[in-house]
Amino acid sequence: MNKYKKEDNISYALGTTLTLYLLDNHINDVLRVYVHNKQEHNDTYNKIVNICNKNNIEIIESDKIFHTLSDKDNCYIIGAFKKFDTKIDFNANHLVLVNPSNMGNLGTIIRTAVGFGITNLIIVKPAVDIFDPKVVRASMGALFNINFKYYDNFSDYQKDISNRTLYPFILNGENNLSTVKKDNTYSLIFGNEATGLPDEFDHIGTTIRINHNNKIDSLNLDNAVSIGLYEFTKDNFVDKK
């Protein structure tokens, strides 16, 4: 058993809850489930075993893989799955991340995007690997509920879209997030954690800034994205509790 590799066609859901989420959402991509001898035979465990038995998914009792794949002491179940393809809905709203470099951030952003109903994610390379187990774990399984597509550059993405407003988030954007008029169909675009969006985005679509004082240089990426997602989607959630 080797470490996770970006080049391989297999990834891992680390932990009991995450493995259950994997089974519930991507059963056809599950290859096998590993169980550590310290795993309690509790309700969640029983659920996982039942699903595996029903679907002829092999359960392997072995502690070795846990040392290789997990740096957390309390991870006692691992779900191995085949990396899967998804199809972007080009009529839906998109979140576009240009050159995201931090795996934890990417996972957290996916979780928030899914929660706010933005389930189509564009990633412009170079970028982190969405199937890295660290991303999967930080997404708390929300990765199993989004469509995503990698592009080599932003202009390739532009060729695939029409009839939507592009909103690049930049420090000196022309429009204030809280008051800008929001189109019904949109792509929210965010740059790299350290460098933001390249200068070319100053002249693309409707640029947006999130106002803050000058005591900080910028918001961190995943906070900026979560605020942007919230502001653009909050009217969809007014009556729900």
Next chain:
Amino acid sequence: MNKYKKEDNISYALGTTLTLYLLDNHINDVLRVYVHNKQEHNDTYNKIVNICNKNNIEIIESDKIFHTLSDKDNCYIIGAFKKFDTKIDFNANHLVLVNPSNMGNLGTIIRTAVGFGITNLIIVKPAVDIFDPKVVRASMGALFNINFKYYDNFSDYQKDISNRTLYPFILNGENNLSTVKKDNTYSLIFGNEATGLPDEFDHIGTTIRINHNNKIDSLNLDNAVSIGLYEFTKDNFVDKK
């Protein structure tokens, strides 16, 4: 030179920018500055040396401390500083974190809070150590621009305040964040990353929920806090660019 210890009276700003930020904001608490032999003698370095010379702060050229304190390869300057006390402004708006357990989250939250002008932070124990170098670094120096105070429990904090609305953020809060009437003076209250706020907060103040769909269990803490801070402060930033 030992590792950072919570019990000691000394902490560290890891990195060139962070050390400059420390010198600019808390010069009287700086004990000494360490420089690695790989540090380039660039503009920021010269600034740091000038400030240290003007203020009789010792500069120590040594690589040893970097192995002990930093896990990042590109950290070549460390500012050692005396842990400092701050005074909460009990007339200002507060951010209250109950049992925060993740150092990176705490730092990021402080950065966003300072950016949105909320510079008084209450922390209810048990909680992470705000002076841990990981928190200092994740705050990008914003820690040097806030007032903070630890309380053993929430009721001790309640004894110190008056004339403000308490807004606990809970999953089933009575009020929707985006439409709730906002008092002018307030405390925004958030719970632990994994467990949220204890049940007693259901009956304190004006409870708030951030609406999202049921594809996720909850938002992660630092995204929830950043959204709450944004919504409560955005009207202060409407005309600024």
